[in-house]
Amino acid sequence: MPNRLISSKSPYLQKSAYQPVDWYEWSEEAFQRAREEDKPILLSIGGVWCHWCHVMAHESFEDPEIARIINENFIPIKVDRDERPDVDRRYQEVVIALTNSGGWPLTVFLTPEGKAFFGGTYFPPNDRWGRPGFKSLLLRIAQLWKEDRQRVLRSAESIYESLINYSRQSFKDPVEEDLLQQGISTLLASIDYQWGGIGAAPKFHHAKAFELLIHHHHFAPSPLLQRAIMSSLDAMAKGGVYDHLLGGFFRYSTDEKWHIPHFEKMLYDNAELLSLYSIAYKVFGRDLYRKTAEGIVNYYRLYGYDPEGGFYASQDADIGVLDEGGYYTFTRKEIESLLSPEELRVFSLHFGLADMPHEPEKKVLYINIEEEEVARVTGAELEEVKRLLGSAKAKLLQHRQKREMPYIDKTVYTNWNALMICALCEYWKVFSDSWALDTARRSAQRILEEYYKEGALLHKEGVEGFSEDYIFLAGALLSLFELTQEKRYLELSGEIMRKALELFWDEEGWGFYDTAKTGNGLLNIRLKNLQDTPTQSVNGYAPYVLLLLGTLTGDGRFIDYAEKTLQAFSRFVREVPMVSHSYLISLYSYLKGIYKVETRDYFEQALKLFRPFKFVLRSEVEGLIICEGQTCQRFDSLNEILTKAH
Structure with missing residues (x-):
């Protein structure tokens, strides 16, 4: 029973x-x-x-x-x-x-x-x-x-x-440039420069940490920064923590080398990593980052998206009775039996095989050497190496798909979908993939139609929304507004943010509570979350969304709330600098100012130009008008901006 x-x-x-x-x-x-x-x-x-x-x-x-x-x-x-x-x-x-x-x-x-x-x-x-x-x-x-x-x-x-x-406890303090510099210095000291990532095993992706470093690299480029970013992004993209046959990242690595993952695929991880690798490809032009971003999109296009709109929450690690990773791993005999001698030769050079700790005969794929090096070692043409690797991976994937697939949780959560909507907008700016923008819009529409009624937002069907549902969605709607220039997205973003302020704002201590109501047990204690786990935190991200809304609407109250949120946690971030890299990104944007671009003739080009904290508006002006904080300048062409010093 x-x-x-x-x-x-x-x-x-x-x-x-x-x-x-x-x-x-x-x-x-x-x-x-x-x-x-x-x-x-x-x-x-x-x-x-x-x-x-x-x-x-x-x-x-x-x-x-x-x-x-x-x-x-x-x-x-x-x-x-x-x-x-x-x-x-x-x-x-x-x-x-x-x-x-x-x-x-x-x-x-x-x-x-x-x-x-x-x-x-x-x-x-x-x-x-x-x-x-x-x-x-x-x-x-x-x-x-x-x-x-x-x-x-x-x-x-x-x-x-x-x-x-x-x-x-109150952590209110003024915010200064040194708080940002302390956070960046602490982060750089925490990087594993040998194997990539932050700290020791188990290793998590910490996408917002590397996004922060890319922003900082724009304003203060240095070899150390570039090494910190690229060694880590390379290690994650090459490691067994990435699904090399289908695309998408697993939840975390159990070892320092990123070889053996826990095999869950989470929407929130892949959303934040899609943003990161899209930006990284734009900045560094590394083809590995393009393939990684496209792989994430490929996975969600095939298995993680509801045709009516909305992205699925997760995919299980296990199949059958506690067989973790069994769907994704291969034995050497399986690989040898599936591939031709020519395919096996390049495959064995390109990929390493890491042993599963509890079943060493099962192997996890990771990239050992890149395609160009395989071509050099074998003397084969690069295109031939790519062709053989493509056919080898297709055969292994076809074999894998005959197995029982791990369970996919098709629940549509507002907060995680908002992260993916933002990520797809970032991806579109780099790759111009129409599917990305179409599905981002359709997902937003479904959430607005099914989860947002009479000014109240749901987390999922039957569960009242949390502050991160409201604020993440407000940010996602701004991303859609920038790409489409449809004013309804801006208006809805402002409306939802005002509702979040009404429901969750702490008038005395400042910052956003996670819930609007108290309840049984420890729910009668109201908490304000700052730690970026498992996603960016609501109080880390909110100041950036508030700054954008204040800049775009001219409503200074949004900027006041952004300043108050930053000040509310200033002393805590000083004491624990690694607690929230999303907070440090918001602080960076506050110190630098939103980079607002108004243009008619250069709209799409300006969208695709990378610059931290940039927002583009289609406007009937000659050339471009660029405002940084309270200072505005007019430019005749995009080339003037490209040659302008940081």
Whole structure:
């Protein structure tokens, strides 16, 4: 018999509907039952794409004995972190504070009022790897609740008070040039100049960090900056973290060399990376970046887009029962049997094969040497090398497509779709791909028609919008306005931003709260997110959108709010410079000013010209009028701009 999750609209929760655990969704009903039965709550948060969530589900939540212990001693609540990032964010803060690490699955024990007193991430079913087993943990916590409750309640209250105090801290300070320079210097010191990327394994893409460095390279070019950018973008694009047969990036790399990924494909990662590689190709002209950007678009064109508009949320890492990466990997024998001797020769030079740690016979493809080097080594013509590699990849892809495909979550989330709309507009500026602009417009139209009604925006069907839904969409509509010059996009962007200010703005401390309302458990604590995880943060990105709106509409109140948002987090960024590169991009745009270009005759050329913080308006003027901040100049031709000093 299915449990009550069978009626959920979340694909992740539906996958738990046949577990023997008596799951609830996050709801008043669950908290009411916990209070009535005087039981603690077991909160489990994860995602439909999450490999270790599947592992814990299979090992523990499908186990009848563990399910019996849960049902007898706890009120179990299951949450989809994509659907409810507000719930996830608060309990992640608790687990990070308790264990110094977070992630998914997130496993938290709460009082009936929703106050956390213990938590972690993945727990094996039995004691192993130096970690407590989930079964023994459940029994121990049930015992503590019955025999030493005051100790549990004191712990819960202490954690709750700490989170309250954290949420009430003020980080207001003026913003100066040195704050930006400190952030850039700290970032450059964090680059792995040997293998690319930021820090040590596991390595995430940090697209906004490299976008910041490209902006800085425009104003202050240097060999160090170029090396930091290109070594990292090369490593990610060549690594196993990129799908070399179909296109698109996986979620992160488990090793320092970018060879072995976790194989989830997330819309938000690929949106931010599409923007990054499009800009990087425009700036550096590296063909690898063109192929990478086109590969992302190819993946979404084939598998990640709803013909009625909207981009799908994610693709799972696993196929079958916990076979992570099985869809994407090949054995040497498979490769040798599928390719001709000529194809195999160039393929084996171009690609390296990285061993999957748990199944070393399965190999992950990564680029070992580029096509030009293969041609030099073999003495073959470059075009022949490209032809052979193309046919080899087509054969492997055709073979791969005979396998069971990992599950695609077709949920359309407003915030992530807004990121992809912005990315496709950036991609169009570089590659003039009509599909990109058409699908960006169609996706925006679907969200506006289905999710935006009577001034209220939804995160997804049935879930009220968060501040990032409003502000990311406002930014996406400005991107569409620039390309189409349709005033309705500008008007809607301003309307949605004004609604965001009404719902989420903190009048006392400044900045945007993540939610408009309070609720059960830790949802009665209002938080303002700045950290760029898993996407750019709402308070990092909002100042840039506000600056654009103020510049384009002439409404100085938008610029006032941009300044206040930057000031609201200034001291926090000074203390933790790596917290938000989207904030540093907004700060850069504030210090430099929006670069507004008005032109009639050079409109498309001006769109395609790279310049940080540029916005182009079609206007009935001779030549071009360019305004930087409060200073405007007239130019007769685009060549004058190209030769003008930075």
